[in-house]
Amino acid sequence: MPRPEPLAGRTAVITGAASGIGRALAQRLSAAGCPVAVADIDESGLKEQFNGPVLRRVLDVRDAAAVKEFAGEVRSWAPGRIGAVFNNAGVAIGSTVLGAVAEDDDWLHSINFQGVVNGVRAFLPILVAQDSGAMVNTSSVYGLIGVPNQSAYCAAKFAVRGFTEALRQELRGTGVRAVTIHPGGVKTNIARNARFRADPEGRGRTHEQIAAEFDAIARTTPERAAEIIHKGVDRGKARILVGPDAYLVDALARLAPTHYFDIIARLRPRKASP
Template identity: 60%
Template structure:
């Protein structure tokens, strides 16, 4: 029989958040910091990351990096382990990007860019921080999928593929971690007011401009 460990409240524990320069990552950082959590923040947008860090009153460690860079993820995880004033309660692998286009018209480079961030970035984050959580015997990896990870949507083949992959990866990991005290969690956000479409790469089959697509989203 698997022993189930009751998770501790997240408020007050250290959290790691990727994609923290804007959108859900920034909101999550601000919310948890307001509840007493030290926050370690990652994004490749240095200016946005600086603005997020400046908006937080409390312990904050921010690092500009690309989540596709496995070695930099491991280096920052080691820095977090030495800095964290409280146990790590959760690692939010939240960074993600967006591509929308008919598959026949998609640019291979755009797809590779998306898959590298949305899949490899999540896996790199789990690889970097899971050993720390297992040594603690507590905490969670929280990986951001999407409602597009639950159903296929036309003109979003690469994005859906990446979010289905995050869902499957995390679900498999969840079973592996049973009994360790560490959890693996997938979240599936719906439409939210973020800059993901404006910062994404799109080729609309109906001829709408990038700005029109972003505004509609």
């Protein structure tokens, strides 16, 4: 199979671009000469300055009609072919299954999974028509293993993984690729912006304390994550693991598919009493 064209100089579309991995990707690809079409529900976060052409749109990825309209705008605006569409927008929840609030789970699923589906449905016809480009969907290491107190997040990220892998098989024989991203712990605001009704572990931690614990174990910067993703897409990878913890989780899921969390629990530092 021939090596795909590098992204440099080709248009990149990025949702969830106002912060974290999305913003770092937009900055990196713009610096590489890519016109960037960036979208996020956070209007203030989209005011980042870029090196070259940029199309900014306030967008709720849950709104399929709005995402389709955005795709039409990008098609008209893009100077040349689209190199990649990064369906990256995502949110988080911390809750046990027993304590879950239905509207919180629905909110997460509508963004983390249905938002990806909406992006694929809107932009895939453009990529297929040009017979090139990559559809790059953000899953997670939580799309590789099940994690306590993350049932909604795991469900959505497993769904992104399965959806993208099925799409990849449908695109066999075409010039379009489907790529799954599995980040480990990345230093973003996802935990700080997550929905928590109560400490799911029953230790009485505040939302800020839970976010601080996530920050303490997240080893990968957004900039490093963007570099890994950019290089992975350029190399034609179908599945990109981001961070050393992602490689560890992937190995555990393969080697101990029903006992991986026993090993992870032993590797974690002991928790202090509240």
